[in-house]
Amino acid sequence: MRALLLLLLTPLLMAQGSPRLVPDVSQRSIDIIYSFTGAQLLVFGAILYPGGRVPDSPADVVVVLKGPTESITVREKQKVAGIWVNADSARFRSAPTFYAVASSRPLDQIVDERTAAIYELGINSLQLSPTTAGTPGEAVRFENGLVDLRRRGGLYVEDARPVEISDDVLYRARIDVPARVVVGRYTAETFLIQDGRVVAAAVREIVIRKSGFERFVAAAANQHALLYGLVAVGVSLLLGWMAGALFRRG
């Protein structure tokens, strides 16, 4: 959807000598290894104004790092007969597993709600596509629950650090990737926004993957489940037996 939109916009952006973005990221891939406790990603680049002339009101930059989306069920606990149980639930078809946004000024000063919704700028503008039939109020309640949960878990981040723009041409945003992220393809999108309109956009892809031993273990558990189970049992038998044998001698 957004790709299509960008495609349609491209000729408009090219004409009239509109500004362009030259983006990059500090890492094209983040490897999760045994000592992984999170990473910091640097999204940076240059703004190329036509003819190198910086306009009187410089544009703003918004950077969005988004993880793979998934279809999820959100459950809500209620107190039933004295204990808290999952009572109600709602399904969302496209919830990003990770979403972080940084902007050069607070988002509500840069874009209006409509534009924010179109480009999914800001946590409250995410298009989660609720699929469960229910009142709109209900969907909003579950949406708020989900967003609050993931925000506190560090998976949805807004305005942690601003995008720094130096000399009106170089921008730089630092985004923290927590240890609990899901592996997969992430996109780092940069939007150049002037007078409330997106005038340029660029995307870079980042792959977050398990590497080395962690990759091996996860793949083994997935693809050779029986063998993996047998090894797990074998290891526990061996360790248990060894401890017994050592202590008996000692």
Place this chain on the structure above:
Amino acid sequence: MDLYLPIANLSVNALVIVALGFGVGLLSGMFGVGGGFLTTPLLIVYGIPPTVAAASATTQVTGASVSGALAHLRRGGVDMKMGAVLVAGGLLGSLAGAWLFRVLQRIGQIDTVIGVLYVLLLGYVGTLMARDGIRSLVASRRGEQPAPSRRKHHRLVAALPMRWRFYGSGLYISPVAPLLVGFFVGVLTILLGVGGGFVMIPAMLYILGMATRVVVGTSLFQILFVTAAATLVHALTTQAVDIVLAVLLLVGSVTGAQIGAKLALRLKPDMLRLMLAFLVLVVAIRIGLGLGWRPDEIYTVQPS
């Protein structure tokens, strides 16, 4: 010392997990229980997803029961025939448990069921043990000989058809009864990540009426096989066995268990039983209160 768990998908402090394993192992060595009923809730409190916690705790119990089972085997404290029937029941139970686990997971009630089961089982078993422990303690204070317990199997067991002779256990009963006990414990092993010794031992004593001499050894024998099978079932169905987490727990618990077993020799058996009863009741009360308290998270997310 942070370590990333490849299946749980999060980073934990390895030393905390080893220490947790050691503590549980110490208790399990002292009291002769697998300790799964402590490991799973503690891991969940630490932030490990419940499914991964239950699956990996199962693996840990296997390791924790090996040396005990071997020791009893050497001493002739295992009724192999009875053990085989219990294991057969346990295997069927773990398959049924896996099915139940999936159904409960789909309707979002697995956590509640786990919590309620823990409270009911631990509460019941803890009360039973505390009552017995206090009785015999009072009796020994008064200088009386503890009344010889009349070993007798439950009336319903006698009603079952087709009797087998179990020489080690000193029983002539229908194999259906131990099969059902094994089945029930197998379901619990999958659902709760426990070996089930704390349920099986009372069941062996009070329902089947087995000879006390073989109760612990046969229970360990069953736990060893059924937890190993449960690990396999988890590996194949939920794919939630985190081998790194299991090894960390094992390193702590197998050493703890050996030290605990040495400590146990210095304490009176009645005292031990009372302490275990107290521990079990505390866990039951804590989980029970947890069900009633407003949870930290009202909302939970599950892929669908």
